[in-house]
Amino acid sequence: MSAEALLESEHAVLLSHPVVRSVEVVRYSVNRLDGYLRVRCRLANGDYLEVALHVNASKQGVAIDGYRYQWMDSDQKLLRRRWDNTPHFPGLPGFPHHCHLGGEDKVEPSLPMNLTLLLDHIADLIA
DSSP: OOHHHHHHHHHHHHHHOTTEEEEEEEEEEEOSSEEEEEEEEEETTSOEEEEEEEEEEETTEEEEEEEEEEEEOTTSOOOSEEEEOOSOOTTSTTTTOEEESSSSSOEEEOOOOOHHHHHHHHHHHHO
8 A cells, every 4th residue: 555545545534424524634645655644524513633643664564653533512612532643641541542531731642543433433432
C-alpha cells in the first residue's frame, strides 16, 4: 500500500461512517515517502471532529505515525476530547497514546486510536 492509498482509505472511512454528516478537506499532501491529511467533519448531532493524520512509508510498509482527533461541541469549543500520539506524557501507560479531557493538562491513557474506533465510540456516546 502507498501513502496515498492509506490516506484515501482513511478519508473513505470518514465519508462512509453514519455519524459523519459532512467532511471538509483542509489540507492534503502526499508523496512517495509520506503524506498528511487534515479534515473538519460535522457530526450527526452538530458537533465537530477535526482529524489530522501523518503517514510514513518505510521498508516495513506504510503506517500512520502521527494522529490527532479533536472532538468539539457545536460552537467548536473543545468541551469533548482530543486523542493524539504526540510524545509529551511519557509517564502515562500506553505512551505515547493519550486522551485530553477538555483541556491540555487533564489527560488519561488511551489505546492507539484509529478512525473506525473513534467514530464508533462517538456514535455510541451521542446516540
